[in-house]
Amino acid sequence: MIQKYKNEEKVLVAVDCIIFGFDQQDEELKILLIKRNFAPEKGKWSLMGGFLHADETLKDAATRILHSLTGLHNVYLEQLKAYSEIDRDPVERTISVTYYALINIEAHDVELIKKNSARWFKMSNCPKLIFDHNEMVNDAIERLRYRASTQPIGFELLPVKFTMRQLQKLYEEIMDEKLDKRNFTKKINSFNILEKLKEKNKKSSKKGSFLYKFNQQKYQQKIKNGFGFKI
Amino acid sequence: MIQKYKNEEKVLVAVDCIIFGFDQQDEELKILLIKRNFAPEKGKWSLMGGFLHADETLKDAATRILHSLTGLHNVYLEQLKAYSEIDRDPVERTISVTYYALINIEAHDVELIKKNSARWFKMSNCPKLIFDHNEMVNDAIERLRYRASTQPIGFELLPVKFTMRQLQKLYEEIMDEKLDKRNFTKKINSFNILEKLKEKNKKSSKKGSFLYKFNQQKYQQKIKNGFGFKI
DNA sequence: AAATTAAATGTACTTAATACATTTATTAAA
C-alpha cells in the first residue's frame, strides 16, 4: 500500500460559472447572476458557484451547479482559469476554478431561477459583484471573443431556426462592435455551415427574413478544425 | 466573526510546470523533465511539480517550484489549466493546476538540475510521463502556439543578441512547420520590434549573419496589443 | 584564384478584407 501524502495542506476548491445567454427579444448578450443569500456579502450579486466534492471532477461540479440553477443538461462548458489570491474569499482560503457556459436563454427553467434569486443582466451593464467575480467575468468575455473568432458560436446560444440578422447581432454583441451586413453574410456563407430554410420570420419586417439552421455535421467539423473569423 | 464554511471537503492542490527552452546548439525546442525519486512511479519521467501552500497563490507556487529546479527568478509564467480527474494521482485525490514557463536554456543552474535528476528533452521526442502529464504537455504546446501567433515570442527563449535564423528556427520549432526565409523576415520586420546591430555572428557561415536584439519597449507594446502572426 | 558557406534580398501572383448604396418583397394604412 502506497503512503498518502503527508504534511501537505488541503484547501477548499470552488467552481464558479459565468453563464452567457443571448436574449432574442432585445438582441443582447446577457449573463445570469444570483443574489447571494448568506453572509458574507449577503444580498450582493454573485456568479453561481459551489464547492468541489470529493467524488467529482471540476467539470462535474460545474455541470451540477449549472443544472441546479437552470435545470439544463448537456450545456456547453469550457474551463477558464483558477483564481487563488489568498484573501479572495474573506471567509476562508478558497481557490476557485471558473467555467463559462453558453445556453439558449429561452430554454432554461424560470422557476428554478426565481427560487435561486437569479436574474439576467446585460453584459454591458454588469453590476459590481462579490470577491473577484468581476475579474472572472472580464476574463470570460475575453475568452468567449477568442472562441468566437476561431470556432463557430451560435448553436449553443440561438434557437434551432434563426435569421441572419440574429446571428450577426450575436456576433456584434460578443465582439462589441458593429459589423457590415454584406461582409458578414459573405463570410458566414463562405464557412458553409448554414442551411437556408424555405420559411421566413415575419416578425421583424413586412418583407420577412429567411430562417437558417446550422448543419450539425459541418458545424462540428468547424469546431474541430477551426476557422479564422475576422470582419 | 463570520463562520467558516462547514462540511465542505478540502482537496490537495498541486502545481505542475511545463518548462520550455530553446536549445541554440541544435536549434530545437525542449522541455525540462525530472526523474521522479519517490513512489509511486519512482524512476519515471515527470513534470516538475509541488503542492500549493496555504500562504501562497498558484503563481507563487509555480515560481517557487521553478526556482527550486532552475535557480531562475523572474521567469515568464502563464497559467494553463486545472486537471481534476478523480484518480489522476493514484496516491490521493489531487487536482493539479499547470503553468508553462519560457526560459533561456543557457541561463539556468546546471548543478541544480543535476541534483534534481532533471534533463532537457526534445519536444518532438518527449518520453512517456506519469499520470496525465503527457496531456498537460500537449495542452501546453498548443497554448504556446496560440501565444506565438498572437504575441511576440522570443525574448524569453533567446539570448539578448540573436540572428534572424535563430528567431526563425524558434518559430519553426514552436509551430512545427518549415517557414519561408524571405517571408519570415518580411513579416518580422513589419512588426518593427527588432533592432539590427552592427555586429555579426560568424559561427554559422563564412559571411556571417547580423545580430538583432528586441526593442524592449516596442516588444512589450506588442505583447499588450497583440498581432496576427501567420506565415 | 577558386571554392565554399550561409546570408541577404525583391517581385509577381493569389487570396482575403474592406468599403459602400440600391432594389425588393411584403404588409398596413390611406
Added chain:
DNA sequence: TTTAATAAATGTATTAAGTACATTTAATTT
C-alpha cells in the same frame, strides 16, 4: 388600389495581406 413603410437581399471595386519562388553577395578557407 395606391402609397407608405419596413427591413431584407444583394454585388463590385479597391486595398491589404499572404504566398511562392531563385539569384547574388560577403567573408573565409583551400
